[in-house]
Amino acid sequence: MRPALAYNVSKKLSVWIGYDFFQSIHNSERINQAFWGQAQIKMIDSNSINLVSRTRLENRLSTLGQGQAIRLRERGFVELKLFPKIKPRPILYDEIFLNLNHPDWVSKKTISQNRVFLGIKISLSKTTDLIIGYLSRTQYNTEETIKENLANVMFEVSFD
Known part of the structure; x- marks a missing residue:
């Protein structure tokens, strides 16, 4: 679950606050929570391409141990709009944690994750999008590096 509130400062800049709750299906005692703020900047917003930079600062808590973890996430997001009449649009993002x-x-490593996504965005309505694609996730844990290849489905709803 990831509820968030956003405020559009301008046509190109929005600021957000949000909350994440994650409970592992493999270990029900593992619960992670995060309170976060982010800034999202539309660097290019044209008829053929959107290029967005998102910077998020997270304050994280976990049932796995004591203390609050502070994590910075930076995402570069590209949406191609080369064929305006075609509703599914190719998207790509790379995010480092x-x-x-x-x-x-x-x-103990500074870089904890890298996520690369390639997929399509389907606008179901003016306020609802379905994003489907492939996610390559690399986690840099203290003892090992875990690489995962995942099918990813996101459902986004916005309220104006």
Whole structure:
């Protein structure tokens, strides 16, 4: 679950606050929570391409250990609009996760994850999008590096 509130400062800049709740299906005692703020900047917004930079600062808590973890996430997002009449639009993003501190339950490495996504965005209505694609996720844990290839489905709803 990831509820968030956004405010459009301008046509190109929005600021957000949000909350994440994650409970593992493999270990029901593992619960992670995060309170976060982010800035999203539309660097290019044209008829053929959108290029967006998103910077998020997270304050994270976990049942796995003591202390609050501070993490910075930076995402570059590209949406291609080369054929305006075709509703599914190709999208790509790359996101890096940086640990700014290291409580006992967080990897000792500064770079904790990298996620690369390639997929399509289907606008179901003016306020609802379905995003489907491939996600390559690399986690840099203290003891090992885990690479995962995942099918990813996102359902986005916005309220104006």
